[in-house]
Amino acid sequence: MKILVLAETDGGRVSEKTLPAIAFAQQKSPDNFTVLAIGDSLQGVESLTGYGAQTVLTVNHPALAKPLAERYAPVVAHYARQLGADAIVATTTTFSRDLLARVAGLLDAPMLSDITALETTNGKLAAKRPIYSANLIGTFEVEGNPVVMTVRGPSWGKPEPKGTQSPVQAAEAPANIPTRSEWISLQGGGGGRPDLTQARVVVSGGRPLKDPETFEKYIGGLADALGGAVGATRAAVDAGIAPNELQVGQTGKTVAPELYIAVAVSGSVQHLAGMKDSKVIVAINIDPEAPIFQVADYGLVADLYQVVPELIELLKNSKG
Amino acid sequence: MKILVSVKRVPDPYAKISPNAAGTDIHRDGLQMAVNPFDEIALEEAIRLKEAGKATEVVAVSIGGAECQEQLRTALAMGADRAILVQTDAPLDALSVAKILAAVYRREQPQLMLMGKQAIDMDENQVGQMLAAILDLPQATFASKITLEDGSAVVERETDNGIETLRIPLPAIITADLRLNEPRYVALTGIVRARSKPLETITPAELGVQPHARVRLTHVEAPPARKAGKRVSDVHELVRLLREEARVI
The missing domain is CATH 3.40.50.1220 (TPP-binding domain)
Structure with missing residues (x-):
C-alpha cells in the first residue's frame, strides 16, 4: 500500500497534529509513504523528515498561504494521482475533515473518517471507527482505490523516530488553483498553553x-x-x-x-x-x-x- | 434566491442506541426517529434567511425510503416551501449521497445549499465537502455565523484553532455547526399548513444516478467499557496516588 500523508499546516507552518497520521503510515506501510505539506514559505518542514518517509514533498505558492479547502484540495488530488497513492491520510482535525472529504469528491474515492483501526481481510480493507456519537464502534468494509482516510489521533499516537532523514523535495503547485474562497481572519486559540489535542x-x-x-x-x-x-x-x-x-x-x-x-x-x-x-x-x-x-x-x-x-x-x- | 437544504432521517439524539443481536446494525424496533439535528440547524438558517427577505424559496430534500416523508413533513412544518424525496432502498455511502444531491442541485439550480456538518448516526462529516467538489463550488464547513452580502457569503467557521472567517461567492455549499442558531419548535399551525405543501417523490434513476455504496457498515459493537476507579478523600491522597500509583505527575 502506498500512502500519501497530508501534513496539517496553517499555510505558514507545519503542525505536530500531523504526527498520528505518520504513525499510521509507519504501521501500515513502513517503506512506502510520502508526506505532502502545502502552504506558502512553509516553516517547520524539518519536523516531518525524521520518520522514514520516502520523500517529504512541499508545495509553496502565494495562493496557498491560508488553509482553504477549495485551494488545497486540487493540490492533494494532483499529487495523489501522480504518486499513484492507494491511501490519502491525515489526522482527524477540522483542517483534514474540511479538506480531505473534498479531495475524496475530486478523486471519486471512498472515504473513511476518524478511524481507530484498519485491517485487510480477504483483500478488502476493513476499518473501525466510532459511530452514534462514539456510543458504538462500527466496522466498515471499503472497496475501490484510492481510499481517503482521516485517522483518530489518540488511536495512532506518535511515530517512531528513524535514524535517517527523508529528503525534502519542492514540488510545483498545479495550474489553475481556484481562488474563489477568500480567507479573512482567525480569532482565538493560543494563550501560551499546550495544544489541547497534543497535551500530556x-x-x-x-x-x-x-x-x-x-x-x-x-x-x-x-x-x-x-x-x-x-x-x-x-x-x-x-x-x-x-x-x-x-x-x-x-x-x-x-x-x-x-x-x-x-x-x-x-x-x-x-x-x-x-x-x-x-x-x-x-x-x-x-x-x-x-x-x-x-x-x-x-x-x-x-x-x-x-x-x-x-x-x-x-x-x-x-x-x- | 432559492436555498436547498438536505435533511437526513436519523435516530432521535436522545434515544438509547444498542447493537442488534447479530451485531450487523443497531436495534431499530420502536426506535424514535428524527431530523438530523445539524440539518435542522441548516434548515432553521435557511428559513430565517427567507424571513429576513434574503431568500425567496426554501426546498428540503431527503434521500431514503418512504418513511423519510416524516422528516420532510417536519421540514415543511418548520417553514420549508416544498420538499423532494429521492426514494431508494439501495445502500448508500457518503459519496453516493453526494452524487444524488448533486443531481438534485443541478435540477433545482439553487443559489445556496445548506446542510448539517455531519449526521449523528455515522458521524462521517463528508457529504457537504464531496458535493462541493463534484459541483466545483466553494465551500464553508462548520459554520457558526452566515452573513449574505452582494452575491457572496461571509461565514464564520468553528475550527480547532478558533473562529475562522471566510468570504465565498455564491452559489456555494455551507455546512452548519451547532452554534449557528437554535432551531424553532414547530407550531401546530405549521404542522397543519405543512399538509398542503408539495412533497414530490422521485427516484435516483429519474435523476440519472445509479447509487453504488463502496463503504459498507458490516459490524456494530459496544466500545470496551471503562470501569469506575476509587474515591479519594482529599487532595493529598489524590496527588499521592497520581504520583505513586498512576505515575502521571
Missing part, C-alpha cells in the same frame, strides 16, 4: 464555573500548575464561560492525554465521547451521583472552590 495533561471545566474569570482562575490555574492544556464542556462553551475551540466532546475535540482532570463536569455521553480514551481520568465534582465518576480512575466528591486552590498549592509546593 488536560484540565477541563464545566458549567458551574460561572464566568470566564472564574473558569480561568480555577481551570486555567490548575492546568498551569500541571503544565497542561485547558478544555471545557459544551455547556460551559454555550454559556460563554470558555471559548469554542476548548470544547471537548462529540461536537468538539477528541483528546486522550496521560491525565485528564474533569472539574465540575457531569459527564454527559457527548463529553465522554471526546475524552474517555484518556489514560488516567480524575473527576472532581460536588455531586456524588455525577456520571463522570463511572469512568474516573480517581474521584473526589468535593466543592471545587475549596479543593482546586488546595490542589494548585500542593502541586506548586511539592514539584518533583
